Amino acid sequence: MGGKDNIFGYADGFDKLLMFLGTLGSIGDGLQNPLMLYILSDVINAYGSSSSSSLSTRDVDKYALELFCAAIGVGFCAFVEGICWTRTAERQTSKMKMEYLKSVLRQEVSFFDTQEAGSSTTYKVVSLISSDANAIQVALSQKIPDCMAYMSTFFICHIFSFVLSWRLTLAAMPLSVMFIVPALVFGKIMMDLIMKMIESYGVSGGIAEQAISSIRTVYSYVGEHQTLFRFSRSLEKTMEFGIKQGFAKGLMLGSFGVIYISWGFQGLVGTYLISQKGEQGGHVFIAGFNVLVGGLSVLSALPNLTAITEATAAVSRLFEMIDRVPSIDSEDKKGKALSYVRGEVEFKDIYFNYPSRPDTPILQGFNLTIPAGKRVGLVGSSGSGKSTTIALLERFYDPIEGEILLDGYKIRRLQLKWLRSQLGLVNQEPVLFATSIKENILFGKEGASMDSVVSAAKAANAHDFIVKLPDGYETQAGQFGIQLSGGQKQRIAIARALLRDPKILLLDEATSALDAQSERVVQEAIDQASKGRTTIIIAHRLSTIRTADIITVIQAGRVIESGSHNKLMQMNGGQGGEYSRMVELQLASNAK
Structure with a gap:
């Protein structure tokens, strides 16, 4: 240019x-x-x-x-x-x-x-x-x-x-x-x-834009005067x-x-x-x-x-x-596109710091293998690096050291758009656009048929509540999905992810912000959606990953424990380890 x-x-x-x-x-x-x-x-x-x-x-x-x-x-x-x-x-x-x-x-x-x-x-x-x-x-x-x-x-x-x-x-x-x-x-x-x-x-x-885009936060903290003061200054x-x-x-x-x-x-x-x-x-x-x-x-x-x-x-x-050339270019046509994806993911000796916080280490010698077709749960304290693994797999960022492999191929050498088309991501706070529910689901795969949209919604346990809405799939979601409940937004986000039929499903705290009833419904949708796919589940509520094939405990950017729920609970001669301690603390908290 x-x-x-x-x-x-x-x-x-x-x-x-x-x-x-x-x-x-x-x-x-x-x-x-x-x-x-x-x-x-x-x-x-x-x-x-x-x-x-x-x-x-x-x-x-x-x-x-x-x-x-x-x-x-x-x-x-x-x-x-x-x-x-x-x-x-x-x-x-x-x-x-x-x-x-x-x-x-x-x-x-x-x-x-x-x-x-x-x-x-x-x-x-x-x-x-x-x-x-x-x-x-x-x-x-x-x-x-x-x-x-x-x-x-x-x-x-x-x-x-x-x-x-x-x-x-x-x-x-x-x-x-x-x-x-x-x-x-x-x-x-x-x-x-x-x-x-x-x-x-x-x-x-910039001050006005930030205040208006976060108007609920401004109102809830009675921050109008403070905003006006900063704007006036x-x-x-x-x-x-x-x-x-x-x-x-x-x-x-x-x-x-x-x-x-x-x-x-x-x-x-x-x-x-x-x-x-x-x-x-x-x-x-x-x-x-x-x-x-x-x-x-x-x-x-x-x-x-x-x-x-x-x-x-x-x-x-x-x-x-x-004229700015990005370090990770989504329009770069170079790279390999695999003809068949099994879904095995491997993190090898990963070191990573966020560019905005270069002095704060996140992952330090992180190693993890996720077998194809298995459900793997990632648990750990806040800031341990769980969500960072998903960001690196999506290539939102590249690690400072180490490699991430998909079916044995370095993801840096795969075509970026193709790689992301194999991944389906559902975040803790899914973003819906100010358009119809149908268009929000179609965002997952451009040009998909209405039958595919309905199938994805059914797989996400969302079809039943959608058809009960006044305009069905044409119902407006509102900006950021404000017209829908948290559980409904999550299920639409899952449907959007499933529409592209991803080989790898990424769930980042997908149920942590929901009440017990909504969590149960969304969890059923997740269980159904993860069948036959490699699924990576990040969760604070350990009950949501109890049935995972592999549970991995991350601490300070490293894997410290890995295994099934029963295996981790019986570590150290039945005394358990870090995972067992986390389960006990959460049970005690729920009992209160």
Whole structure:
């Protein structure tokens, strides 16, 4: 993607043609004032030379026709300008948005783990797709053509001025510089301040986004005042930049007073040229007016330049993401896809730290073999590394040392999308999307038939409750599945995982957040879903993995015990080990 990192980075041949025609239209649009003034110079001359102090009907018809023709020409150019630039803006920004989101979706999980101060990764992603992309579109469709039209006005006004009265033009230009240069200087200062304000607003936006996305937590802890205080504090810097911007804008507008000096000077020089040099009054007057209009057109372009600068900065941020090469690339087509998967998984001497916490070891010499078709339970205290094993098997992360094997093949050498298609993951808090139950289940396998959806729902013990809902499978789940109970969400998540018919089923605390009745129903669904599959179950409630073929106890990133429930309970001559102690503690806790 390198080399495309400019505002026209995604312009193809058709877009370049549209921009070329749009540029011609912008130049023609900029002729509006110069042409009108040029024609009026002849009108003024004709009026001044008329003995009756009035124009003849023939003169009126002549100049009216010239103005009419100029209006048609300029109007056509403005039409071409508008339609061409708007069309190419839509095309280019659509490509940018697609490439941006495509790049975001191919990033490794660790990219989303980190959060900058006050601005979450989620906010940055949404901001670029919405506000920043819109800024680019506005710049392409409006600001760039407007800026070209103003520049066209500037150059053509001065050309006509030289044609009409080169003496007056040369005399008036230095005074034009006197109000253009300060405006450009203060305009540059304003643009710099605007860029700083945008960065400051990013911090404020991050605070607002985090609060709104976690509104229940804010309400439950009565955190509205604290959120408003943080938001207000973040806006103080923005307000400081705004005050400086207002001061610069005031100085810029104040510098326009030079215009009146220019008018007075032009009147003095013009009188001399007409009375002493014999120049025509209309030409002298319009030449001076053209110089001022040309200078003012530069000032009119400043707001557009500001918007273009903002869009350029947005493009830089956008292409920074588009050009980012992830360490684990989900779009990488390289790698092997096995023709048959038995489902044996092996972790060999795994060492791993999360990228966001590089100094905190998670797995330290982790070794585990999971036979094909068996149910394996992983237990241990919080932070021992249980969920990390699933994250590594899904290749959300890669281990620092060691290898993970699937049927004897290193998963690093397998095609990533194919690997993940063999895995079905159900988390403790399954995420459902704000769409129908049917669409949520279909997320597990694109293009699956309705019969497959129903079969997966039945296998997950979800079909019976779904058909009792008012709209059945078309019932809306609500954002994050808020319209459904915890047990219902879990069963839909299991159905989604089963739809792809995975060879390996991964259950990460799938029943820990449920009440006893919901847990029993979901556990039945899990027992049914795990038949004939390699199943890895992470659980705090040891009752859910009691019947597992193998139970593995993890402590401080290492396997310390492994075996069936009965074997682990009878370790150390019937005294038991760590697993036995955990069972006793949980039984005692339940008895209370």
